[in-house]
Amino acid sequence: MAIPGAAPASARRLAGDTWVLEDLTNSGYLGGLLVDTGPDAVAYLGAPTTELMITHGHADHFACAAALRRESGMRVFSAREDASLIENPDINIRGMFSWAKPGDLFVTKLFRGEGCEVDGYLDQWSHPRVTAIPLPGHTLGHTGLLTDDGVLFTGDALYLEELWERHPLPYAIDADLVAASLLTIRGLDFDWLVPAHGRVIERAEAPRHIDFHIAQIRAIEEFIVERLREARTTEEIIADVSRERGISDNPAQYWLAVTTVKGFLGGLLERERIRFIVREHVGCWQAV
Secondary structure (H helix, E strand, C coil): CCCCCCCCCCCEEEECCEEEECCCCCEEEECCEEECECCCHHHHCCCCCCEEECCCCCHHHECCHHHHHHHHCCEEEECHHHHHHHHCHHHHHHHHCCCCCCCHHHCCHHHCCCCCCCCEEHHHCCCCCEEEEECCCCCCCCEEEEECCCEEEEECCCCCHHHHHCCCCCCCCCHHHHHHHHHHHHCCCCCEEEECCCCCEEHHHHHHHHHHHHHHHHHHHHHHHHHCCCCEEHHHHHHHHHHHHCCCCCHHHHHHHHHHHHHHHHHHHHCCCEEEEEECCEEEEEEC
16 A cells, blocks of 8 residues: 655655665665665665565666565566576576586676565556556566556666766666667657666656667667678687776676677677577577
8 A cells, every 4th residue: 555755764755656766876766666776775764565566687786675575575576587596596697607507706796686576467467557568688577667646656767868978888688678668768758867876857858868779779789780791709709898888897897798798799690680609519600
């Protein structure tokens, strides 16, 4: 049951009864309902929490969910596709490593965390004041939440222009789905947009950031196609993209880039802009 006016002590009112808690991961609150969590459970003291909606299955978005669930008995919901990642973060880590067991050296802290039981799926969930909006691409089940106060929580579906300076190759499993989700955001009716990382923006500013994100996706695609005028291995094209984007030269960043670049390759292959060949047991990509 919604509790008008109630909110955690560290939250600020954004519109109506929708509040935002700004942290390493931004989260939201509306009458007992949380959208994602930041790293510290103490931030959510001061108001009752009955439900938690998790935008996607990366641990920085449910960092203290298990602790809050134990404390308050709240029910936890996510997209069906991401539920297993939330309940067992090791699945996501192993998936990045072709299901083998990676060493600690290869795993970013953003994928580490305490698993949290999921009580239900967003495709079976309804709320009188919040609408779940599928925004896949960053993960298969990535979902945004839109409140009736006109506040849209976009998780990691949109990177603001200034965030690209720190993260020039945002993690994604499917660049085509990311681009489609950005167009979905453009078509929504909202007044405020709360990205998971970065500042809150008004609706009028959103198209600029959406256009910039899409332009970056297309620029990366064109760079890949240009580099593949001559056949290159997966490792070579990952290195090319990482260098061009200025990615840090360390094991954890490398493995994030592996998944993201493979996502671009898969999309380009599906659109028949590139092809994949195997010669002498070595796989190579080449522009068509």
